[in-house]
Amino acid sequence: MLVGCALIFGGQSMYRRTFLQAFLSTCAAQPLLSQLLMASETSKVNWFTALKPAHQQALSRQKPLLIIFGASWCGFCHKLEKETLGDKRLAQFVMREFVPVKLDFDKDDKAAKILDVEALPATVVINTEAELLARSTGFHEPDKYAEILQSAIRRQSEILQARHTQTRPS
Template sequence: MWVFSAGPSESTSEFKWLTSLEEAVEEASAQGKLVLIDFYAEWCGPCKLMDDEVYTDPDVRTFLSEKFVCVKVNVDENPGLAREYNVAFIPTVVVLTPSGVELGRIVGYLPPDNFISELSGIISQS
């Protein structure tokens, strides 16, 4: 018996990272979504774990694509933005409304299920 898979779901394939916070805010406003900022650095071990284990997880990708417009901010390349959002440790994920109001943040590595749970909690409190 042969089983064929159509590949990733449409919402998973739609997941993308932006590199401009301004663009993310515009898209979030137009789409009625929240903004998720992932503050990271190339040398950061836990940041790499987030990239390798969390952001590649199909459930996480689907959840993010449905609820957020996501932007990655390298703290070494954008120290002013990191200061503006009081990022003291990385990885730090900040959730904003399209108008720029911070709803919550996650500091440090979380496995996929915990990451979705924490983000869901932030959304439900907004």
């Protein structure tokens, strides 16, 4: 089953999806995290700070966009960045599986509104076609955050599998 933008954006799904696409083109957690994270050259997240170049990278790498909204005045945003996204294993996982984007809630208010961000810190994971893969608000420990991101990867696989099934000749 595909998650359409109606679920992301409520009643104005076609308008917002079209706008976003135009905007883009212009406890058992420890074993899970250990399984997800393999050795990588980087131990920190290299963030995009604008959606357009991030979307282009996501298209070329065929990876979902991991969009984090924060603000300078948000204490839990700093905590998420330092304690969770600063975790070496999680940073490696993020860099391997996503195109990471960090946006300022106050400066990138247009994107925040389109993606229905109302509380911080906010994590929104979308695929290159602006379909919602995961959403989370607030601070999470690295293992819990890895679970959220893994669910986004599973959702992406489900969408791709559904598309493949729909396009396969009968």
